[in-house]
Amino acid sequence: MRLTVIGTGYLGATHAACMAAIGHDVLGVDVDEDRIAALTNGQAPFYEPGLSELLREQTEAGRLRFTTSYEEAAAFGEVHFVCVGTPQHKDSGAADLGYIDAAIDSLAPHLTHPCLVVGKSTVPVGTASRLAERLAGAAPVGSRAALAWNPEFLREGFALDDTLRPDRLVFGIGPEAPEAEAVLRAVYAPLDPEPPLVVTDLATAELVKVSANSFLATKISFINAMAEVCEATGADVLQLSRALSYDTRIGGRFLGPGIGFGGGCLPKDIRAFQARGEELGVDRALRFLREVDAINLRRRERAVELAAELCGGSLTGRRVAVWGAAFKPDSDDIRDSPALAVAARMHALGADVSVFDPKAMDNARKVQPELGYATGALAAAEGAEVVLLLTEWSEFSEIDPTAVAAVVAQRAVVDGRNALDRARWQGAGWTYRGLGRP
Numbered sequence: 001m002r003l004t005v006i007g008t009g010y011l012g013a014t015h016a017a018c019m020a021a022i023g024h025d026v027l028g029v030d031v032d033e034d035r036i037a038a039l040t041n042g043q044a045p046f047y048e049p050g051l052s053e054l055l056r057e058q059t060e061a062g063r064l065r066f067t068t069s070y071e072e073a074a075a076f077g078e079v080h081f082v083c084v085g086t087p088q089h090k091d092s093g094a095a096d097l098g099y100i101d102a103a104i105d106s107l108a109p110h111l112t113h114p115c116l117v118v119g120k121s122t123v124p125v126g127t128a129s130r131l132a133e134r135l136a137g138a139a140p141v142g143s144r145a146a147l148a149w150n151p152e153f154l155r156e157g158f159a160l161d162d163t164l165r166p167d168r169l170v171f172g173i174g175p176e177a178p179e180a181e182a183v184l185r186a187v188y189a190p191l192d193p194e195p196p197l198v199v200t201d202l203a204t205a206e207l208v209k210v211s212a213n214s215f216l217a218t219k220i221s222f223i224n225a226m227a228e229v230c231e232a233t234g235a236d237v238l239q240l241s242r243a244l245s246y247d248t249r250i251g252g253r254f255l256g257p258g259i260g261f262g263g264g265c266l267p268k269d270i271r272a273f274q275a276r277g278e279e280l281g282v283d284r285a286l287r288f289l290r291e292v293d294a295i296n297l298r299r300r301e302r303a304v305e306l307a308a309e310l311c312g313g314s315l316t317g318r319r320v321a322v323w324g325a326a327f328k329p330d331s332d333d334i335r336d337s338p339a340l341a342v343a344a345r346m347h348a349l350g351a352d353v354s355v356f357d358p359k360a361m362d363n364a365r366k367v368q369p370e371l372g373y374a375t376g377a378l379a380a381a382e383g384a385e386v387v388l389l390l391t392e393w394s395e396f397s398e399i400d401p402t403a404v405a406a407v408v409a410q411r412a413v414v415d416g417r418n419a420l421d422r423a424r425w426q427g428a429g430w431t432y433r434g435l436g437r438p
């Protein structure tokens with residue numbers, strides 16, 4: 001089938017490459033000319049394991065092309081996937097839907113043949129039916145453009161695998177376009193194994209996405225709330241989390257205590273959901289998300305407090321090493337990164353901060369130019385009075401504590417992700433502090 005993917009960021013570039021890999025002819029569309037030029041040369045505009053290789057393979061095979069022309073996209077596509085950003089609005093917690101409205105407005109007037117527009121971006125419930133009307137109003141009479149919703153659940157760092165072998169597919173089908181189900185079934189038919197499929201209405205499909213992210217955020221904040229209680233009682237949150245995980249009703253995933261969740265999705269999605277809840281008059285039902293957010297942000301402060309304690313009570317004038325800038329390992333994404341937030345806070349308190357991340361250095365420098373940046377983990381630790389592990393890249397978890405001890409001024413470490421082998425570090429003479437651990 002001939003597909004377009006509108007918006008070629010973390011979601012869209014991955015979706016475009018994977019749809020080509022399962023045999024479709026794909027045209028990626030973006031307003032960012034530099035991004036389109038890079039993608040045309042088979043270069044992913046960000047770090048995602050395996051993506052550059054897949055982009056090159058598919059562009060060379062002739063199944064994947066990129067353009068900035070909506071006219072070309074409209075003429076080409078039988079199905080148009082909309083994958084543009086829906087960031088947090090500058091002045092409120094609500095989602096900024098300006099990009100998605102612009103994408104529909106740019107595409108619609110050029111449509112000439114019957115086609116399906118499929119939203120994949122994460123949006124507040126009610127957006128899809130509004131966009132269906134907007135599309136119908138702007139598309140030329142006779143183009144018969146229909147709209148459906150197909151939320152995406154991929155995780156950065158596992159994006160290709162999550163797209164090619166998704167846990168489930170969700171199709172939101174509106175009453176005006178029942179034929180969309182068959183079209184979407186045909187798009188995903190080559191996936192092997194065949195994923196579980198939920199076919200539902202537009203509003204439910206939109207809600208599945210934000211409720212999934214809200215649940216994941218809640219699970220992380222739950223264990224981080226337990227970490228706070230552990231800190232007050234001398235209990236150990238890692239052992240607590242492990243014991244909980246054996247209960248199959250609870251499960252161990254997303255029960256990792258530390259400095260909490262960040263990234264371009266969970267934080268903004270729980271805030272946008274609350275904002276939408278207020279508009280709908282169901283804010284009481286979603287009030288717990290305010291607490292989820294607050295618990296999450298408190299963990300960042302706790303990491304700063306631990307670092308200060310290890311430096312004798314104040315960070316002013318202290319040399320501090322920060323390992324990690326990305327919001328999670330195997331990604332260069334620094335959007336709402338807990339690691340960078342902690343680094344910036346320590347800098348604001350007067351610390352001399354040196355950051356190293358295996359992939360996110362360029363992105364971090366752009367948003368936090370005031371921080372110091374080192375060429376490697378050991379270089380960052382040189383002369384440090386405290387080392388903080390804030391993103392659990394394996395190169396940090398596996399580093400030899402004796403080698404680090406040789407370069408620091410003081411053997412003190414804050415394990416912000418509970419990712420280090422505590423006994424090994426203590427055995428090498430380190431004072432070790434993990435969040436939620438005695």
Ligand SMILES: NC(=O)C1=CN([C@@H]2O[C@H](COP(=O)(O)OP(=O)(O)OC[C@H]3O[C@@H](n4cnc5c(N)ncnc54)[C@H](O)[C@@H]3O)[C@@H](O)[C@H]2O)C=CC1
Pocket residue numbers: 006007008009010011012029030031032035083084085086087099100102103106120121122123152153154155156264265
């Ligand atoms: N990043 C992720 O892992 C996932 C993201 N999502 C959702 O997908 C959406 C996109 O997220 P990301 O890919 O992370 O964002 P992103 O910021 O990486 O990419 C957005 C892309 O859209 C382009 N764009 C903006 N306006 C445009 C327009 N009018 N026409 C064409 N292109 C336009 C931008 O230039 C950019 O390349 C968001 O709603 C997000 O919540 C959903 C699941 C996973």
Ligand SMILES: O=C(O)[C@H]1O[C@H](OP(=O)(O)OP(=O)(O)OC[C@H]2O[C@@H](n3ccc(=O)[nH]c3=O)[C@H](O)[C@@H]2O)[C@H](O)[C@@H](O)[C@@H]1O
Pocket residue numbers: 122152153154155156157213216220253254255256257258259260261262263264265266327328
């Ligand atoms: O909507 C989205 O964009 C995506 O958001 C998340 O994916 P992602 O943001 O890529 O990363 P996660 O693996 O969910 O991690 C999010 C944050 O939670 C933190 N985390 C995760 C797990 C855990 O146990 N503890 C914890 O603090 C991570 O360090 C990271 O900062 C969801 O997991 C995806 O299903 C969803 O599609």
